[in-house]
Amino acid sequence: MLIVQKFGGTSVGDLERIQIVASRVSESKKAGNDVIVVVSAMSGETNKLVQYAEHFSSNPSRADMDMLLSSGERVTASLLSIALNEMGFEAVAMTGRKAGILTNTQHTKARIEDINPTAMKKEIDAGRIIVIAGFQGVNENGDVTTLGRGGSDLSAVAIAGALKADLCEIYTDVSGIYTTDPRIEPKAKKLDKISYDEMLELSSLGAKVLQNRSVEMAKKLNVNLVTRTSFSNEEGTLITKEENIMEAPLVSGIALDRNQARISLVGVKDRPGIASDIFNKLAQNDINIDMIIQTKAYDGSTSIDFTVPVNDIKDAKDVVDSFIKTGEIKGDSYNEDICKVSVVGVGMKSHTGVAALAFSTMADNNININMISTSEIKVSMIIDEKYAELAVRGLHGAYELDK
Amino acid sequence: MLIVQKFGGTSVGDLERIQIVASRVSESKKAGNDVIVVVSAMSGETNKLVQYAEHFSSNPSRADMDMLLSSGERVTASLLSIALNEMGFEAVAMTGRKAGILTNTQHTKARIEDINPTAMKKEIDAGRIIVIAGFQGVNENGDVTTLGRGGSDLSAVAIAGALKADLCEIYTDVSGIYTTDPRIEPKAKKLDKISYDEMLELSSLGAKVLQNRSVEMAKKLNVNLVTRTSFSNEEGTLITKEENIMEAPLVSGIALDRNQARISLVGVKDRPGIASDIFNKLAQNDINIDMIIQTKAYDGSTSIDFTVPVNDIKDAKDVVDSFIKTGEIKGDSYNEDICKVSVVGVGMKSHTGVAALAFSTMADNNININMISTSEIKVSMIIDEKYAELAVRGLHGAYELDK
Numbered sequence: 001m002l003i004v005q006k007f008g009g010t011s012v013g014d015l016e017r018i019q020i021v022a023s024r025v026s027e028s029k030k031a032g033n034d035v036i037v038v039v040s041a042m043s044g045e046t047n048k049l050v051q052y053a054e055h056f057s058s059n060p061s062r063a064d065m066d067m068l069l070s071s072g073e074r075v076t077a078s079l080l081s082i083a084l085n086e087m088g089f090e091a092v093a094m095t096g097r098k099a100g101i102l103t104n105t106q107h108t109k110a111r112i113e114d115i116n117p118t119a120m121k122k123e124i125d126a127g128r129i130i131v132i133a134g135f136q137g138v139n140e141n142g143d144v145t146t147l148g149r150g151g152s153d154l155s156a157v158a159i160a161g162a163l164k165a166d167l168c169e170i171y172t173d174v175s176g177i178y179t180t181d182p183r184i185e186p187k188a189k190k191l192d193k194i195s196y197d198e199m200l201e202l203s204s205l206g207a208k209v210l211q212n213r214s215v216e217m218a219k220k221l222n223v224n225l226v227t228r229t230s231f232s233n234e235e236g237t238l239i240t241k242e243e244n245i246m247e248a249p250l251v252s253g254i255a256l257d258r259n260q261a262r263i264s265l266v267g268v269k270d271r272p273g274i275a276s277d278i279f280n281k282l283a284q285n286d287i288n289i290d291m292i293i294q295t296k297a298y299d300g301s302t303s304i305d306f307t308v309p310v311n312d313i314k315d316a317k318d319v320v321d322s323f324i325k326t327g328e329i330k331g332d333s334y335n336e337d338i339c340k341v342s343v344v345g346v347g348m349k350s351h352t353g354v355a356a357l358a359f360s361t362m363a364d365n366n367i368n369i370n371m372i373s374t375s376e377i378k379v380s381m382i383i384d385e386k387y388a389e390l391a392v393r394g395l396h397g398a399y400e401l402d403k
Numbered sequence: 404m405l406i407v408q409k410f411g412g413t414s415v416g417d418l419e420r421i422q423i424v425a426s427r428v429s430e431s432k433k434a435g436n437d438v439i440v441v442v443s444a445m446s447g448e449t450n451k452l453v454q455y456a457e458h459f460s461s462n463p464s465r466a467d468m469d470m471l472l473s474s475g476e477r478v479t480a481s482l483l484s485i486a487l488n489e490m491g492f493e494a495v496a497m498t499g500r501k502a503g504i505l506t507n508t509q510h511t512k513a514r515i516e517d518i519n520p521t522a523m524k525k526e527i528d529a530g531r532i533i534v535i536a537g538f539q540g541v542n543e544n545g546d547v548t549t550l551g552r553g554g555s556d557l558s559a560v561a562i563a564g565a566l567k568a569d570l571c572e573i574y575t576d577v578s579g580i581y582t583t584d585p586r587i588e589p590k591a592k593k594l595d596k597i598s599y600d601e602m603l604e605l606s607s608l609g610a611k612v613l614q615n616r617s618v619e620m621a622k623k624l625n626v627n628l629v630t631r632t633s634f635s636n637e638e639g640t641l642i643t644k645e646e647n648i649m650e651a652p653l654v655s656g657i658a659l660d661r662n663q664a665r666i667s668l669v670g671v672k673d674r675p676g677i678a679s680d681i682f683n684k685l686a687q688n689d690i691n692i693d694m695i696i697q698t699k700a701y702d703g704s705t706s707i708d709f710t711v712p713v714n715d716i717k718d719a720k721d722v723v724d725s726f727i728k729t730g731e732i733k734g735d736s737y738n739e740d741i742c743k744v745s746v747v748g749v750g751m752k753s754h755t756g757v758a759a760l761a762f763s764t765m766a767d768n769n770i771n772i773n774m775i776s777t778s779e780i781k782v783s784m785i786i787d788e789k790y791a792e793l794a795v796r797g798l799h800g801a802y803e804l805d806k
Contacts, residue, residue, distance in 0.1 A: 075452065075455070092466070
């Protein structure tokens with residue numbers, strides 16, 4: 001098998017941890033696999049460099065930042081290669097450039113555009129372990145770029161895709177994806193397998209493990225992704241395509257998103273295109289709208305309710321105010337004390353009654369549902385935030401996820 | 404003017420020092436110059452990385468070490484560029500690769516083979532300050548290399564040569580080259596100007612400031628080199644070609660080298676080629692011989708005396724022992740308690756009596772001269788180490804270097 005293993009900052013947090021990572025990599029190699037390792041900077045290093053930069057400027061050039069920030073991963077990659085060689089394995093360290101990771105020119109948040117696997121293939125064919133500095137690539141001008149948050153995961157997934165690796169293992173300090181947040185429901189169980197789409201819908205459960213960007217790339221490149229911990233030998237969670245999951249459960253997990261706010265507009269002028277005008281203007285301001293409900297009251301006036309991430313409230317209010325000024329909206333109200341609970345599962349596609357069970361569970365717990373949205377594999381409900389834990393535990397039990 | 408300014412590890416030792424360097428660079432720019440800056444890693448950083456590597460292996464791969472060690476200079480270069488931009492100057496950071504520093508493939512002690520100045524010229528033409536990570540280049544395989552000890556100085560000199568810069572300023576914590584070591588002779592004076600050849604002969608005086616490798620490259624590329632301190636505005640010492648020094652003094656300085664040992668061989672077999680055999684074998688073992696004296700005693704037996712760096716004594720003894728075994732050398736003795744004092748000056752070329760004054764000064768101070776060697780611009784004497792300071796002060800006064 002060809003395996004790509006990615007180790008995050010806490011997994012390579014100090015010299016002892018790097019030695020442990022070397023042992024783990026060597027186990028995979030000894031088991032007969034070809035191994036490519038992608039590493040992050042030692043935890044704290046990137047923050048230190050950011051602080052250094054902030055000492056000089058609140059607005060440093062992005063190209064300078066990329067040259068600065070890309071150094072941390074190079075250190076870890078070199079050290080891990082040195083450790084592996086000392087253990088008797090042939091290993092070679094590579095920068096993102098050497099590994100052939102070609103990006104666009106968007107410094108500090110570059111997108112991977114192509115992978116030139118020539119150098120990697122040569123080393124793999126020679127039987128060597130490759131240790132690659134994650135988070136970085138090179139643009140068409142020959143300048144180093146970095147990939148933004150979760151960049152090392154992207155490096156690993158892109159490399160796994162380009163080399164058609166059998167597996168891409170993402171090692172963190174979390175052992176996998178759970179049916180729900182174990183801090184809320186201690187009965188939460190680790191999932192063995194989950195589909196890309198479910199993972200994307202459950203992103204709040206995996207937020208600290210995997211960014212959606214990486215899951216989306218894995219889906220696109222058909223990369224079998226495993227998230228597992230580097231702190232034990234515990235098996236992780238395989239994220240793969242739906243066809244690879246033989247017996248998909250009805251529901252895979254319950255996600256909770258506290259980062260939602262509800263905006264209610266009343267007395268919205270009854271003219272064609274008014275909703276489109278409002279939401280276009282919100283979109284132009286990079287405000288992500290999640291759910292939308294439009295209702296007509298008995299008196300003929302229109303109300304529009306929608307949800308936005310809490311951080312976007314201020315920007316959204318500016319947009320709303322511009323319509324209030326022109327008289328096209330009469331009043332507005334904002335509520336941050338809400339949350340979104342979602343029931344997610346590919347099994348829903350072929351079963352009925354899944355949504356009904358969610359609603360009745362809310363009713364049984366005396367929780368009022370403010371808004372509802374559904375997709376093929378998800379039922380999401382907006383409820384008052386104070387009921388968040390109650391709702392998660394109720395749904396977790398109702399769908400028998402603790403069994 | 405086009406000025407290359409190189410700042411060593413102590414000059415960029417912390418964020419405050421980097422800010423001071425930024426001010427100094429900006430002064431040169433504001434004075435109307437084009438400025439290229441070459442920086443070392445923050446002091447302590449490279450040692451820290453070496454220690455990290457040693458944690459894993461006593462014999463790490465040199466390619467891995469280069470990827471590891473080249474990261475420190477990148478951090479400093481990025482930070483200095485960020486600081487300059489914040490001050491309102493247009494600056495751009497470059498790696499050794501981007502600056503076009505092409506080396507051979509000798510990892511950890513690569514030689515600069517060529518400079519491709521295209522990228523640098525473009526930025527200079529655009530009026531930008533360039534900040535380059537010193538100590539590093541790229542080899543024909545596209546791998547990062549480092550240049551070994553004093554590597555950042557070499558980067559600076561090579562760049563100054565390639566761009567025909569008017570001046571290459573090497574900033575350290577020492578204010579320049581003195582007529583002799585001020586710790587021995589407090590009356591020592593800083594030299595305004597000195598020729599390349601004198602500097603090479605005086606290397607013990609400049610050892611902490613400039614390595615011979617950089618001076619040799621400056622001579623070859625005809626680069627006007629200035630060593631000065633980044634801790635004050637004091638003028639430094641210009642190292643330039645002899646023709647640029649209008650009124651060369653008879654003697655420029657007195658150098659002291661305590662790192663010498665004398666090896667005496669007696670009863671050396673009287674056969675043709677014996678000396679050549681001995682010194683060839685020493686050379687094969689990378690032992691640097693400085694002075695050699697061969698004498699024939701009245702009894703017809705040959706003695707050979709020579710000096711080596713103290714660190715090479717053990718290796719030299721192994722070579723000598725191999726000749727003692729075959730009976731071609733009867734006896735050997737080793738003396739580390741010697742030193743070499745040298746009187747250096749291009750003015751000697753056209754004056755007589757310079758050596759005679761050195762010898763009579765020794766005599767006046769009752770110092771016995773063990774060995775003598777002379778060149779066009781130098782008189783060196785091996786004396787007992789206990790007389791080192793006395794000899795230096797005596798010569799310094801005799802040649803009126805304190806005037």
